[in-house]
Amino acid sequence: NAKSKEESIEAVVQEYEKFSKVNTSTLSSFTDMPLSKATLEGLADSGYEQPTEIQAASLPFSLTGSDLVGAAKTGSGKTLALVIPLLECLWREKWSSEYGLGALVISPTRELALQTFNTLNSVGRHHKFSCALLIGGTDVEFERKRLGSVNILICTPGRLLQHMDENEQLNCDSLLMLIIDEADRILDMGFKKQINAIISNLPTTRQTLLFSATQTKDVNELSRVCSPNAVFVSVHENS
């Protein structure tokens, strides 16, 4: 019921201050983190028990509302590092279909977008958010009609811009969180102009997370999409 739901959100959020200062090397299990019951169960059901290094290093900031630039090599678990704070952000706000779009994830390719979509649906199985993929190669008309009630969008830059230009169903005004995944690849693929155009359509009061496999000059330049107080977390291969 509504009252106990509110109390459980409050109890989790009360842990945030301590968590934001935690010694990340001591985080050996997701159950040590202040997470909703729905997310903890989704993680367990999906077979995730221990956070990887980038997850342990970034979640104390991303979960507690900071903007973050995270760099760690391919295969280090950056997808969960973005899926968890996304789910928790909408959960804290008691987001539901009538609130519209709450979170946007931009991926460089259809394949990576689909992988993120699958991880989000697996870990988020006990939450009730609606999630859609906008990746091209599918029927634009079909996508168009559903967009008005979607809470989470995972998309490639070109297809998102197409909808931003043509589709009045897509309303980003209440967006809470923007996530740019595999930012180095997005820039390598020449999407810088598209990303800038997308950002100009988004509210400025939002949380922004940017993940990348490498910390190139271009990625550092793109990190201006985050607030000036953004936290930079980088996990190196031999650390």
Ligand code: ADP
């Ligand atoms: P990246 O985006 O950094 O390249 P992914 O998010 O695609 O990495 O994760 C790589 C692999 O690691 C995936 O198969 C994923 O299921 C697995 N993985 C991620 N986090 C964990 C974890 N905490 N425990 C076990 N396996 C994990």
Ligand code: MG
């Ligand atoms: Mg990835």
